[in-house]
Amino acid sequence: MKTLLTNFEDYLINNLPVSxxxxxYFEDALGNMLQAGGKRFxxxxxxxxxxxxxxxxxxxxxxxxLGLEMLHTYSLIHxxxxxxxxxxxxxxxxxxxxxxxxxxAILVGDAxxxxxxxxxxNAPLHNDVKIELIKCLSSNxxxxxxxxxxxIDCYFENKILELSQLEYLHIHKxxxxxxxxxxxxxxxxxxxxxxxxxxxxxxxxxxLLFQIQDDIIDETYTEEEAGKTTQNDDAKNSxxxxxxxxxxINSADKxxxxxxxxxxxxxxxxxxxxxxLLLKYINRHKIDKKSL
Numbered sequence: 142m143k144t145l146l147t148n149f150e151d152y153l154i155n156n157l158p159v160s161x162x163x164x165x166y167f168e169d170a171l172g173n174m175l176q177a178g179g180k181r182f183x184x185x186x187x188x189x190x191x192x193x194x195x196x197x198x199x200x201x202x203x204x205x206x207l208g209l210e211m212l213h214t215y216s217l218i219h220x221x222x223x224x225x226x227x228x229x230x231x232x233x234x235x236x237x238x239x240x241x242x243x244x245x246a247i248l249v250g251d252a253x254x255x256x257x258x259x260x261x262x263n264a265p266l267h268n269d270v271k272i273e274l275i276k277c278l279s280s281n282x283x284x285x286x287x288x289x290x291x292x293i294d295c296y297f298e299n300k301i302l303e304l305s306q307l308e309y310l311h312i313h314k315x316x317x318x319x320x321x322x323x324x325x326x327x328x329x330x331x332x333x334x335x336x337x338x339x340x341x342x343x344x345x346x347x348x349l350l351f352q353i354q355d356d357i358i359d360e361t362y363t364e365e366e367a368g369k370t371t372q373n374d375d376a377k378n379s380x381x382x383x384x385x386x387x388x389x390i391n392s393a394d395k396x397x398x399x400x401x402x403x404x405x406x407x408x409x410x411x412x413x414x415x416x417x418l419l420l421k422y423i424n425r426h427k428i429d430k431k432s433l
Contacts, residue, residue, distance in 0.1 A: 142418055149203065171253070181210060183209050185206075187206050190340065194332060195331065201329075277321050293306075297310075304383060311349060312349060315355075320348060322344065356381045
């Protein structure tokens with residue numbers, strides 16, 4: 142898994158978006174947040190699924206994995222804007238609107254959004270496969286997925302949602318892109334439709350777990366420990382705000398157990414490939430931060 146991550150990082154650094162113009166810093170800004178690191182969780186999910194069944198297609202899948210990371214990074218850049226979360230820190234670095242300006246952050250986000258689909262369309266894969274990948278990412282990252290989740294999140298600030306509404310918000314804002322990452326890997330590696338759907342549904346549970354964990358981290362970690370702005374959710378509909386810290390931890394425990402059980406039902410190669418990546422993340426809310 143470390144080799145796979147290293148290969149992806151190398152690919153990303155060698156394929157940063159380019160803008161050869163007389164603008165003094167736009168090209169640097171395009172690559173700034175991509176180079177800032179992060180878990181690379183979504184591209185690693187995709188590549189781990191490919192590795193489990195079509196190891197020889199890993200290199201051909203790198204542009205798709207990069208496109209996925211670009212789309213995720215665009216969402217973070219926009220999420221941090223003053224009109225949304227107004228965050229100063231992301232991945233341990235200044236957010237783009239703080240380092241440069243708000244216009245640059247908006248336009249870099251826009252550029253990464255469209256560049257994501259260019260990466261997929263130019264990948265050395267069969268055209269039919271690329272169409273399915275674009276359909277999957279555009280659906281889960283667009284109007285029916287991340288965008289409506291973000292819209293609900295912003296509109297209902299300072300307005301308390303019911304638990305079912307909160308889950309709907311975060312399934313769309315966070316979980317669907319994680320679910321799409323797994324399904325896109327399954328599309329590339331030619332898993333049958335039943336397996337694709339099983340992985341997608343697993344990704345929804347996994348994404349919801351990750352959101353609850355992020356809410357716990359926001360409540361309990363400092364900015365230095367988390368590498369991003371924390372304790373910034375007072376006006377937001379978070380699981381900690383609705384359920385309390387103990388209630389959120391209890392919900393995370395239940396979802397973590399469910400995810401582990403589903404993981405154990407996957408075929409041997411798929412389970413082994415995903416397990417190496419997922420086990421440390423599934424229970425990350427249980428880790429004593431002092432040991433990190």
